[in-house]
Amino acid sequence: MNNQYVTPAGYKKWSVGLMIAGLVTLILGLIFLDPFSGADGGNVSSTRFWAVLLQNSVFWLMLVNIATFFIVINTLAMSGWQEAFRRVTEAVSSLVSIMSVITMIIFLCIILGHRSDIYPWLDKNAVAHDHILNGKRGFLNPTVYLLYSALTLFLWSYWGKKLRNLSLKTDEEGTMDHVTSKKWFKKTSAVSAYYVVFFVVTAGSFIPWLWLMSIDAHWYSTMYSWYTFGSTFVSGIALITLFVIYFKNCGQLEFVTKEHIQDLGKYMFAFSIFWTYLWFAQFMLQWYANIPEETIYFKMRLQGPYEGIFYLNLVLNFVAPILIFMKRATKRNYFIVTFMCILIIFGHWIDFYQMVMPGTVGMHPHLSWFEFGIPLGFVGITMWGVTKFASKVPMTPINNPFIKESVIHVV
Numbered sequence: 001m002n003n004q005y006v007t008p009a010g011y012k013k014w015s016v017g018l019m020i021a022g023l024v025t026l027i028l029g030l031i032f033l034d035p036f037s038g039a040d041g042g043n044v045s046s047t048r049f050w051a052v053l054l055q056n057s058v059f060w061l062m063l064v065n066i067a068t069f070f071i072v073i074n075t076l077a078m079s080g081w082q083e084a085f086r087r088v089t090e091a092v093s094s095l096v097s098i099m100s101v102i103t104m105i106i107f108l109c110i111i112l113g114h115r116s117d118i119y120p121w122l123d124k125n126a127v128a129h130d131h132i133l134n135g136k137r138g139f140l141n142p143t144v145y146l147l148y149s150a151l152t153l154f155l156w157s158y159w160g161k162k163l164r165n166l167s168l169k170t171d172e173e174g175t176m177d178h179v180t181s182k183k184w185f186k187k188t189s190a191v192s193a194y195y196v197v198f199f200v201v202t203a204g205s206f207i208p209w210l211w212l213m214s215i216d217a218h219w220y221s222t223m224y225s226w227y228t229f230g231s232t233f234v235s236g237i238a239l240i241t242l243f244v245i246y247f248k249n250c251g252q253l254e255f256v257t258k259e260h261i262q263d264l265g266k267y268m269f270a271f272s273i274f275w276t277y278l279w280f281a282q283f284m285l286q287w288y289a290n291i292p293e294e295t296i297y298f299k300m301r302l303q304g305p306y307e308g309i310f311y312l313n314l315v316l317n318f319v320a321p322i323l324i325f326m327k328r329a330t331k332r333n334y335f336i337v338t339f340m341c342i343l344i345i346f347g348h349w350i351d352f353y354q355m356v357m358p359g360t361v362g363m364h365p366h367l368s369w370f371e372f373g374i375p376l377g378f379v380g381i382t383m384w385g386v387t388k389f390a391s392k393v394p395m396t397p398i399n400n401p402f403i404k405e406s407v408i409h410v411v
Helices: 009-032 044-076 081-093 096-112 124-129 131-135 142-173 178-211 224-249 258-289 292-302 304-325 334-360 369-390 403-407
Strands: none
Touching: 009 044, 009 369, 044 081, 044 096, 044 142, 044 178, 044 224, 044 334, 044 369, 081 142, 081 224, 081 258, 081 369, 081 403, 096 142, 096 369, 124 131, 142 178, 178 224, 224 258, 224 304, 224 334, 224 369, 258 292, 258 304, 258 334, 292 304, 292 334, 304 334
């Protein structure tokens, strides 16, 4: 079998078309939503513009970054079952640098534009007269935000690139003997160890506080970062699975079987439960305590214009995955798995919408041309970036020391 993937013309048209749709939406937003006015919240359209960009850039960045994390945890666990589709995971992780640049540009515009309608702690006068904001000014300030974000984005991109280069090196060196394999694994494990520690102190801790939770700066939850991780992990696995099925249907990934798809389905099933546990624990503790400064976060989402989205979030991200993925047969059916992957990604996009919008646009939410046009651009970038990487490398890492484990993988 020829392992070299060639992107079909129809696929290219779709990916480019979606990117153009996103770009046109952005241009129309610049014209009609007046994004450079009302930084203090006086112009809801302006706030809406930046809130949508923040929601989508952070969501898609954290989504593709899960691919690197997935490679890392399997490397450290010496788990070889996923080596048959490792190139797909690497292709998704290659998007981290592109998404990082886009996200950092949006951060700079928000922070340097003093958009206190997005982050209330950017208003110096409000911070001076608000004891809660004043107490958090040690880390909720522009300098910490931009420096920590820049460092995080750089190291996520750098270590991801390092891991991909080490993996691709196996194709260049040919079949490795025991000594060479051991040396390669040590290098890969070392980079993976650095990455996983940094991932925990960023994506598992400080970063969601800075990027998302600080939108509602008076509220906090100790489980927020892991809740965000649960959301991005399950949707990241869904994205990887979508591309595994796509490349398999294109005649690639010769060693991938229904057993691999079933195991990815198990991940989505399990982490849908994990996400729900964190969602309920976060909600139940604050509901039971009934402290006004804590319950206001959920009151905004449970009542008023966000009520429908609140319950839709639970249906898409808990009820549907649990009911559909409970049976073994559904996790082995390519059509059902594809449908569920799309549903899960959309469901957690809705989850991020619910994280960002109530604290920014307040009681004036929109779900129209701008909210759906911008994510189309990110979908196009993802489709283009994954196949661009895949077209340059062998789709099966035939010389990887763990490939045999993946070939004989049986559930």
